Amino acid sequence: MSEATVLPAGAALPVAPLSPLRLLRTVLRNPMEAIPAATLTEPIVQQGVFSYRRVFVMAPELVGQVLTAEADAFVKAEAMQRALKPALGEAILTADGERWRWQRRAAAPIFRHERILGFLPEMLTAAGRTRDRWLALPAGQPVDLGHEMMRTTFDIIVDTMLSGRGDIDVDRVEQGITDYLGATSWAIALAMLHAPAWTPHPGRRRAERARDYLRDELLRLATARRGADPAGHGPEGEERRDLISLLLQAQDPDTGQAMDDQDVADNLLTFITAGHETTALALAWSFYLLALHPAVEARVLAEIAAVTGGGPLRPDHVPALTYVRQVIQEAMRLYPPAPIVARTAQRDVRLGDLPVRAGTPVYIPVYSVHRHRTLWEEPDRFDPDRFRPELAKARHRYAFLPFGAGPRICIGASFATLEAVAILATLLPALRLSLAGNTAPGLQMRITLRPSPGLLMLPARRAA
Numbered sequence: 001m002s003e004a005t006v007l008p009a010g011a012a013l014p015v016a017p018l019s020p021l022r023l024l025r026t027v028l029r030n031p032m033e034a035i036p037a038a039t040l041t042e043p044i045v046q047q048g049v050f051s052y053r054r055v056f057v058m059a060p061e062l063v064g065q066v067l068t069a070e071a072d073a074f075v076k077a078e079a080m081q082r083a084l085k086p087a088l089g090e091a092i093l094t095a096d097g098e099r100w101r102w103q104r105r106a107a108a109p110i111f112r113h114e115r116i117l118g119f120l121p122e123m124l125t126a127a128g129r130t131r132d133r134w135l136a137l138p139a140g141q142p143v144d145l146g147h148e149m150m151r152t153t154f155d156i157i158v159d160t161m162l163s164g165r166g167d168i169d170v171d172r173v174e175q176g177i178t179d180y181l182g183a184t185s186w187a188i189a190l191a192m193l194h195a196p197a198w199t200p201h202p203g204r205r206r207a208e209r210a211r212d213y214l215r216d217e218l219l220r221l222a223t224a225r226r227g228a229d230p231a232g233h234g235p236e237g238e239e240r241r242d243l244i245s246l247l248l249q250a251q252d253p254d255t256g257q258a259m260d261d262q263d264v265a266d267n268l269l270t271f272i273t274a275g276h277e278t279t280a281l282a283l284a285w286s287f288y289l290l291a292l293h294p295a296v297e298a299r300v301l302a303e304i305a306a307v308t309g310g311g312p313l314r315p316d317h318v319p320a321l322t323y324v325r326q327v328i329q330e331a332m333r334l335y336p337p338a339p340i341v342a343r344t345a346q347r348d349v350r351l352g353d354l355p356v357r358a359g360t361p362v363y364i365p366v367y368s369v370h371r372h373r374t375l376w377e378e379p380d381r382f383d384p385d386r387f388r389p390e391l392a393k394a395r396h397r398y399a400f401l402p403f404g405a406g407p408r409i410c411i412g413a414s415f416a417t418l419e420a421v422a423i424l425a426t427l428l429p430a431l432r433l434s435l436a437g438n439t440a441p442g443l444q445m446r447i448t449l450r451p452s453p454g455l456l457m458l459p460a461r462r463a464a
């Protein structure tokens with residue numbers, strides 16, 4: 001056992017406040033390094049002066065105030081909007097107010113519990129393809145786990161949200177998303193310095209080409225589907241009611257307004273982007289932690305064997321894998337795939353004793369909340385038993401927020417959890433994954449929290 005290899009939270013975070021120029025350089029290199037170390041111990045931290053002032057909120061009751069009780073006093077943070085809106089438009093993740101509300105209502109039916117359970121066959125098939133690919137590798141060949149998991153979750157999001165896939169070029173779309181997200185740090189840093197959105201920066205042309213390709217592809221798909229088969233009929237003539245058909249047929253109950261093709265395309269790209277990399281990272285970090293904690297891995301394998309009786313994993317087994325789910329929750333506590341939830345105050349508010357002026361960025365550093373010294377015992381230790389139902393219930397509901405909270409909570413939270421359990425429980429009994437090399441990966445933030453420089457692992461077939 002090597003618990004010490006779990007990265008201690010304080011390792012990356014700066015103790016002294018950063019000047020605006022250092023802040024720019026730090027955000028460009030790695031926004032994680034711009035989160036002050038005091039966020040691990042304090043309930044709320046304010047930094048910077050005048051228009052560079054920003055507030056970090058960690059105390060669960062204050063987090064609840066920002067995300068739920070007074071959610072209407074905040075909008076999505078301007079820096080994130082500048083990074084994402086050029087590609088995602090005014091879709092569900094990036095819109096605010098009424099425009100957000102009706103898009104959320106339109107997409108909600110696809111995330112109902114029974115509907116999500118119905119996606120399990122696609123999830124297990126995609127996981128099985130990854131398992132077979134790894135089993136066919138020559139002995140000793142490492143895999144880049146982040147990339148492998150992204151490939152798996154990308155297939156699942158496209159298969160479930162766009163049944164039949166349309167005819168999109170999956171590899172090019174995935175590459176386009178990576179190219180686009182790669183340049184978002186510049187947009188975020190420039191917004192923090194109040195530089196205009198048109199300011200040139202390295203990687204801009206590449207990101208713009210990626211954005212144009214993605215928007216054109218998805219618009220083409222939305223237009224073709226509206227013309228041919230808006231309800232999305234399957235091979236037997238049945239209505240598939242996939243995400244694209246729900247969006248094409250959605251009508252705002254108050255205004256009667258429908259989505260045009262561009263709105264549909266923006267939402268499709270949003271779901272593909274928001275829905276695959278995050279889940280892939282939760283899985284990559286879970287496999288990493290299991291490789292470091294063989295006793296936990298043995299318990300996971302024992303649970304899977306008990307639930308499946310040693311046979312193949314079936315859809316009805318997946319919801320019963322409660323310890324596997326706890327492992328994924330604990331991995332998301334230590335390495336939250338979305339490490340910061342960001343807002344801007346729209347009006348003057350008071351957070352505890354701190355008056356916050358309209359226009360101030362308010363960040364919830366989920367990474368720090370999840371490792372906060374006053375909220376968790378031995379916060380840097382990997383211990384999935386923290387998520388035993390009775391312990392989870394006793395905890396403050398805003399102390400664990402991998403999916404955010406309040407009205408803007410991740411719409412795909414249950415989908416992602418079920419998917420991660422299904423993938424982990426397909427791969428782990430067939431293959432033992434060990435670390436290739438013995439250095440712990442660092443943390444790199446590009447909207448999501450990635451292992452840096454990557455996570456190379458060696459898959460080896462388990463003895464039958």
Ligand code: HEM
Nearest residue numbers: 092093274275278279282337338403404408410411412416
């Ligand atoms: C482990 C995987 C995932 C994590 C950690 C995650 C995390 C998050 C977080 C933190 C938010 C809230 C952002 C905010 O309040 O500013 C969010 C929103 C969202 N997520 Fe996820 N997500 C995951 C998987 C998914 C999946 C699988 C889908 C789609 C199938 C999805 C679709 C969305 C959408 C559409 C929103 C915007 C919701 C709204 O604003 O109403 N996510 N996600």
